[in-house]
Amino acid sequence: MVGVESYLLERIRKEGAIHISLLDPENIEPEDAKLIASEAEALETAAIMVGGTTLASVDHLNAIVKAIKASVKVPVILFPNNVTGISPYADAIWFMSLLNSTNPYFLIGAQALGSAIVKRYGLEPIPMGYIIMGEGGAAGFMGQAQLIPYDKPEIAALYALAAQFLGMRFVYLEAGSRARYPIPPSVIAKVRETIDIPIIVGGGIRTPEDAEVIVKAGANIVVTGTMLEGKPSNFKPILGEIVKVVRKTGMEVLKNLGDRPSFMPRNMARR
Ligand code: 1GP
16 A cells, blocks of 8 residues: 555645544544544545544544544544554554644653554654644643744744754644634745645634635645534535535645645746
């Protein structure tokens, strides 16, 4: 199987932007996970992420990941809050550092502790810089983040550029799960003009309009979590619209760039 990172990059290269569904094991049972993931896959979400800020039970995580793996073909990527967020049943793991944490544990401590188990399980690590902004939600609180205000896009851009220079291959701009306001387009646009690696945006995205604005501003991956936790009959129409608008807007952005993937270095524009 082609690596998960290559798969994501290839899809972004072709489509400009993709949607990923996030399932928080703390809010669901394996049976729900199975159903939600297969509905999301049918609506053409590109991958399933599994993780949650206060996740502590590895057994429950394993049961959820196993259930999802049994029901979908798209990759399952762990989104760990701590070393307890690692499961051998996933395909890959965002190997992430919370760049604006004030606690070294979330910068490098947990990663050091988790590294050997990631290797032992044969999980594909995908290096990612995680930046929490705005109100930050539970992730901001638990991760002891020095939250970057939405009206300071230049600060977010500096952290994102540092992530790129440190060799991280994706940057995640996080508003916090259930955030009242998703990351604003002014922030995404500033980060987009500053860095050359793909941008992931999540937190508080509830409508196709939110998703459209976010992709237009330069996001390559749009993550939605909470909206998937209801009954499939409730979330299906809206999720379908979100996935569609992400891809449609992504294609438009690509076209405007002259087919140069938005995350490619500016000096690598199509010759
Ligand atoms: C949280 O960015 C994700 O880590 C998703 O947020 O639950 O608000 O969609 P929501």
